[in-house]
Amino acid sequence: MTNIRVESAVNSEYFGTDDRAKYPFLSETGEYIRENDISVSKLAHPDFKLVVKRAEERVEEAINSHYVSDKIGENLDVEIMSFPVALMLVKATKLDHLIDLYASGEAKRVQSFLTKDMSERTQGTTERLVRKFLGLGLETAEVQNVFRIGLADYLKRETKFRDPRWRLVNRTVHNGKVSLQRDDLIQLIEDEMRSITVTRLKNMNLPKLPAEFDSVVRKLIQIAPPPRVKYTTLNIGPENYPPCLKQALLLLEKGENVPHYGRFLMATYLLAVGKSVDEIMDLFPKSPDFKKSVTQYQVEHIAGLKGGRTKYTVPSCKTLQTHSFCFKDPVKCYEISSPLQYPSRRIPAAGNGSGNVKEEKRKGWTKAPR
Ligand code: SF4
Numbered sequence: 001m002t003n004i005r006v007e008s009a010v011n012s013e014y015f016g017t018d019d020r021a022k023y024p025f026l027s028e029t030g031e032y033i034r035e036n037d038i039s040v041s042k043l044a045h046p047d048f049k050l051v052v053k054r055a056e057e058r059v060e061e062a063i064n065s066h067y068v069s070d071k072i073g074e075n076l077d078v079e080i081m082s083f084p085v086a087l088m089l090v091k092a093t094k095l096d097h098l099i100d101l102y103a104s105g106e107a108k109r110v111q112s113f114l115t116k117d118m119s120e121r122t123q124g125t126t127e128r129l130v131r132k133f134l135g136l137g138l139e140t141a142e143v144q145n146v147f148r149i150g151l152a153d154y155l156k157r158e159t160k161f162r163d164p165r166w167r168l169v170n171r172t173v174h175n176g177k178v179s180l181q182r183d184d185l186i187q188l189i190e191d192e193m194r195s196i197t198v199t200r201l202k203n204m205n206l207p208k209l210p211a212e213f214d215s216v217v218r219k220l221i222q223i224a225p226p227p228r229v230k231y232t233t234l235n236i237g238p239e240n241y242p243p244c245l246k247q248a249l250l251l252l253e254k255g256e257n258v259p260h261y262g263r264f265l266m267a268t269y270l271l272a273v274g275k276s277v278d279e280i281m282d283l284f285p286k287s288p289d290f291k292k293s294v295t296q297y298q299v300e301h302i303a304g305l306k307g308g309r310t311k312y313t314v315p316s317c318k319t320l321q322t323h324s325f326c327f328k329d330p331v332k333c334y335e336i337s338s339p340l341q342y343p344s345r346r347i348p349a350a351g352n353g354s355g356n357v358k359e360e361k362r363k364g365w366t367k368a369p370r
Contacts, residue, residue: 021076022113023129024083025106025193025200043085044210050078055085056216062105063098063223070112087197091206092217097227099201107194114186118145130189138185139177147185148177157188236273242342243327244320245269255286261315261323267302268314269339277303314340 043052054073061068072079083106090102114129130138139148151173165184172179180188209217241249248262258266270280277299284295304311316338320326336342 017076017080018072019129021072021079022070022117023110024080025110025197040088040207041210044212048081050075051081051085052213052216054078054082055089056220058082058086058106059089059098059102059220060223062102063220063225066101066105066108068102068105068109070109087201087204088206088209089213089217089220091201091204092209092213093221093224095221095224095227098220098224099198101225103194103197103201106197107190110193111186111190114189118182118186130185145182147180147182148174149180151176151178154178154180157192240342241269242339243329243333244325244339247325247327249283252283252286255288257288259323259325261320261325263298264302264312265315265320265325265339267299268312271303271311272314272340277305314338 042048058068086102090098127138127140130136136149136153140146154171155168168178238246238249244262244265248258248266251258251262252266266283267280270283271277277296280299281292281296284290287295302312317326317328317333317336320339332342
């Protein structure tokens with residue numbers, strides 16, 4: 001067996017070996033595999049033991065911590081090769097929800113590297129990555145940590161983000177270019193990376209894996225969590241509001257100031273569970289800076305009745321955490337990404353919890369997951 005070599009791919013004009021270890025989804029990884037004639041049948045050879053081990057570990061990390069670690073050992077080749085092998089392992093489990101979980105874990109790994117690269121080193125790698133991988137024309141603005149991308153490219157992507165700060169009206173647009181802060185750009189790449197990995201996995205034609213992989217695949221199936229429950233929202237009463245909303249209401253009740261994101265959460269959440277603008281307005285009079293006309297306009301704007309007629313959605317838990325307005329209940333907020341998923345008073349849409357009875361049977365699940 002040929003020892004694993006990456007030199008043949010090092011001649012890329014764009015990326016070094018360490019970049020490929022960090023960003024193994026680059027097309028150079030495929031070229032490297034082809035150039036070194038590494039076929040799937042060869043993966044069972046002892047020379048690839050570390051590659052398969054790291055691939056298994058990548059998937060396990062995504063399952064256990066929703067994050068593929070950004071540790072890179074001395075052998076960069078192992079890190080590079082383990083990514084396509086991990087994709088094959090995920091595909092071999094035939095668990096659709098593991099595709100999403102794994103893709104998110106890999107995207108977070110990329111986010112971690114980008115954050116370091118853009119603060120510690122030059123921004124060159126990131127810019128090349130964005131140009132090559134996302135096909136985006138990226139300009140660096142005169143102001144540090146500000147970038148610009150074309151309006152059309154931006155519009156294609158902004159709808160994926162629920163947070164109002166992504167709306168075009170909240171962006172600076174100049175000469176057909178939209179300005180993005182460094183963290184926004186990283187978030188954009190992370191999201192793109194996630195959806196490209198999902199697409200890649202969904203479209204993958206899995207070759208026959210060596211029999212030695214069977215036990216690894218079985219183990220991953222065993223430790224994979226059940227799919228997320230699809231919930232049907234019932235009429236949610238105040239006793240079942242999520243802790244963040246309860247906190248906002250408590251502050252209002254005490255006549256204390258509610259931070260911007262607390263107010264935004266209140267309006268979006270209560271509209272989402274069927275409250276009217278008037279009912280929401282009734283909550284505000286104790287607010288220290290209450291001005292009826294201003295508050296009414298803001299709530300109507302959020303409801304899509306005024307201004308750009310955009311109905312705003314409830315901010316994600318991640319956004320609320322970023323803005324220090326999460327008051328997490330460790331049990332009831334477990335593994336939710338939106339206050340609307342707060343589990344009280346919700347019922348599974350179908351089956352015994354996952355909505356996929358066949359898969360539940362295959363894995364032997366008998367109870368609805370939390
Ligand atoms: S985890 Fe989500 S729902 Fe729970 S308190 Fe935090 S923001 Fe609210």
